[in-house]
Amino acid sequence: MDTPLRNPVRSIFEKTMRDDSVIVNIGPSHPATHGTVQIITELDGERVLRTDVHCGYLHRGFEKECEDHTWHNLIPYVDRLNYCSALINNFAYCDAVEQMMGVEITPRARYLRTLLAEYSRLADHLTCVAASLMELGAMTAFLYLVMIRDYIYEHIADLTGARVTYSYGRIGGLARDLPTGWTTRLLEILDQYEDFIDRVHGLVDRNRIFIDRMRNVGVITTADAINWGYTGPILRSTGVPRDLRKDTPYLAYAELDFEVPIGIKGDNYDRYYVRMREMDESVHMIRQLVDLLPAGPINVDDPRCVLPEKSLVYAEIESLITHFKLIMDGPRVPAGEIYVAHEGANGELGFYLVSDGSGTPYKVHVRAPSFVHMGGAHLMLNGGQLADIVPTFGSINMIGGECDR
Amino acid sequence: MACPIFDTLRQQLVPVAGPATLSPGLLAFTLTPAELLPTVQRLKGEFGFDLFLDVTAVDWLGQEPRFEVVYHFYSTVHKVRVRLKTRVREDDPSVDSLVSLYGSAAFMERECHDMYGIVFRGNADLRPILLYEGFVGHPLRKDYPKQQEQPLVPYRS
Numbered sequence: 001m002d003t004p005l006r007n008p009v010r011s012i013f014e015k016t017m018r019d020d021s022v023i024v025n026i027g028p029s030h031p032a033t034h035g036t037v038q039i040i041t042e043l044d045g046e047r048v049l050r051t052d053v054h055c056g057y058l059h060r061g062f063e064k065e066c067e068d069h070t071w072h073n074l075i076p077y078v079d080r081l082n083y084c085s086a087l088i089n090n091f092a093y094c095d096a097v098e099q100m101m102g103v104e105i106t107p108r109a110r111y112l113r114t115l116l117a118e119y120s121r122l123a124d125h126l127t128c129v130a131a132s133l134m135e136l137g138a139m140t141a142f143l144y145l146v147m148i149r150d151y152i153y154e155h156i157a158d159l160t161g162a163r164v165t166y167s168y169g170r171i172g173g174l175a176r177d178l179p180t181g182w183t184t185r186l187l188e189i190l191d192q193y194e195d196f197i198d199r200v201h202g203l204v205d206r207n208r209i210f211i212d213r214m215r216n217v218g219v220i221t222t223a224d225a226i227n228w229g230y231t232g233p234i235l236r237s238t239g240v241p242r243d244l245r246k247d248t249p250y251l252a253y254a255e256l257d258f259e260v261p262i263g264i265k266g267d268n269y270d271r272y273y274v275r276m277r278e279m280d281e282s283v284h285m286i287r288q289l290v291d292l293l294p295a296g297p298i299n300v301d302d303p304r305c306v307l308p309e310k311s312l313v314y315a316e317i318e319s320l321i322t323h324f325k326l327i328m329d330g331p332r333v334p335a336g337e338i339y340v341a342h343e344g345a346n347g348e349l350g351f352y353l354v355s356d357g358s359g360t361p362y363k364v365h366v367r368a369p370s371f372v373h374m375g376g377a378h379l380m381l382n383g384g385q386l387a388d389i390v391p392t393f394g395s396i397n398m399i400g401g402e403c404d405r
Numbered sequence: 406m407a408c409p410i411f412d413t414l415r416q417q418l419v420p421v422a423g424p425a426t427l428s429p430g431l432l433a434f435t436l437t438p439a440e441l442l443p444t445v446q447r448l449k450g451e452f453g454f455d456l457f458l459d460v461t462a463v464d465w466l467g468q469e470p471r472f473e474v475v476y477h478f479y480s481t482v483h484k485v486r487v488r489l490k491t492r493v494r495e496d497d498p499s500v501d502s503l504v505s506l507y508g509s510a511a512f513m514e515r516e517c518h519d520m521y522g523i524v525f526r527g528n529a530d531l532r533p534i535l536l537y538e539g540f541v542g543h544p545l546r547k548d549y550p551k552q553q554e555q556p557l558v559p560y561r562s
Contacts, residue, residue, distance in 0.1 A: 005557065005558060006538065006539055006557065007538065008537035008538055008557055009537070009538060010532055012532075053441045055534065055535070056533070056534055056535035056536060056537070059535040059536065061551075062545060063520070063545055064523065064544055064545055064549075064551055065551070067550055067551075076539065098513065143487065224508070226455050226481065227455075227507060227508045227509070228406050228457055228507075229456060229457055229458065229507070229508070229509025229513075230507040231456070232456070240481070242481055247484040248484055248485075257434070282487055287474075326513055336427070337463075337475075339431060339459075339477055339488065341458075341486075348458065348479075350458060350459060350477070352459065352461060352475065362463070363461075363463050363464075365461040366461070367459040367477070369459055371516070372509055372512065373511025374512065375508070375509055375511055375513070376508060376512075385408065405534055405535070
């Protein structure tokens with residue numbers, strides 16, 4: 001007969017702290033957690049005494065696999081880190097490699113990357129807010145937001161050919177230029193976004209049920225948030241305007257006019273509202289970028305990393321050789337190391353790359369915001385109600401792909 | 406980029422922490438494992454590096470000492486980063502844990518222990534986090550074969 005399966009997780013709670021408390025396991029596959037995560041809780045009635053958060057169920061050896069492929073081949077892999085805003089991962093990774101190679105991307109690529117990063121942030125926040133609202137029963141608001149998100153997905157699919165995992169960034173530029181009429185549809189979607197986001201504000205902002213479930217739930221202080229490595233909307237919801245787009249501007253952010261929304265006390269309501277306000281800022285930035293977008297090439301003219309035109313590959317031997325060497329050996333990245341961080345939708349998304357001078361990376365490490373946030377999640381869950389675990393966990397917006405890598 | 410905090414750090418830390426290299430927005434130090442904890446204490450206490458971003462390791466198989474443990478810190482005051490690197494030997498891959506200084510160290514050190522087998526002295530909870538209980542070996546070490554399988558659930562034949 002089959003031997004019983006070993007338990008993949010050993011809880012830190014060997015026994016309960018008190019005689020009248022119980023240990024309850026939630027997850028890893030639970031209908032109310034969007035993301036495969038296991039939370040072992042000790043409960044006093046419905047009150048959470050302590051929690052032990054486990055991730056890793058989506059671990060697929062991303063960093064190991066990266067050491068076996070050329071620098072270009074990693075682009076589809078980094079898509080699958082935060083799959084709600086895959087373009088931000090793409091651009092952060094490409095930026096890191098470009099900085100190692102000393103490549104400066106063209107102005108059009110720089111503005112287009114900024115635009116698409118903000119568009120992705122919009123889609124990511126829409127997903128997070130929509131799912132959090134749905135978990136509290138706000139089905140109409142969920143449908144409004146997900147409808148806009150789907151317009152965005154389809155619209156990005158017109159550009160990249162894929163709905164979720166785009167693989168659109170390239171070392172030295174982008175895969176292709178905008179199709180005709182793309183920005184016209186973009187502005188249409190932004191108008192629709194504003195219409196529907198107003199309705200969502202009207203439905204939930206002052207809704208008694210919503211406020212009761214969100215206000216003063218899952219509170220985290222600024223000091224705790226910084227000590228536990230929190231970045232992004234969660235840190236900003238505690239009241240500090242820490243945003244890499246302002247603090248260490250990259251891409252075209254230095255030239256844009258935008259605000260960094262902050263919360264008051266770092267509870268679920270603040271996290272909801274910070275995300276809602278950030279979406280408005282993203283829309284504001286996208287509109288500026290549409291006007292600023294310069295004409296010109298989208299890829300740098302650098303045979304070390306950019307593939308030659310397909311027509312030339314078939315017509316002349318030099319281009320054929322370049323193409324062959326770039327595909328088979330990969331672009332040669334000078335030996336060294338780099339840490340490049342972009343403001344991801346959830347926080348600081350950092351790439352630590354080590355090269356030994358060959359066409360494949362020696363090491364790729366991702367500083368994934370979701371993973372760090374899971375490390376401090378117990379601060380927000382402990383002391384709350386069992387039923388509040390779901391909205392609090394939703395407001396952290398843990399993305400399994402980047403958390404577990 | 407002119408950055409006063411980097412000048413201060415160079416003056417204050419180079420005598421104890423060894424040579425520093427500067428890249429845009431980031432100052433890197435290479436130091437010995439014994440100097441790590443005192444240096445981080447000063448970084449946090451005196452120089453305002455309040456955000457512990459990341460810890461990972463690099464396996465330089467064939468070199469001695471084999472492992473390089475890499476730390477990244479950020480200062481929300483000065484808006485710059487510091488990287489600390491320290492080398493540990495294969496037969497004693499241990500460094501001091503930073504859990505006494507930063508809460509975020511707990512999870513990140515667990516991951517680094519999972520992947521490279523680095524032992525963080527003082528971190529009481531080094532249970533597997535991305536891997537599972539009973540996993541043999543450390544997959545990101547260069548001598549761990551990429552194709553090696555350790556299925557938790559036996560494959561159906």
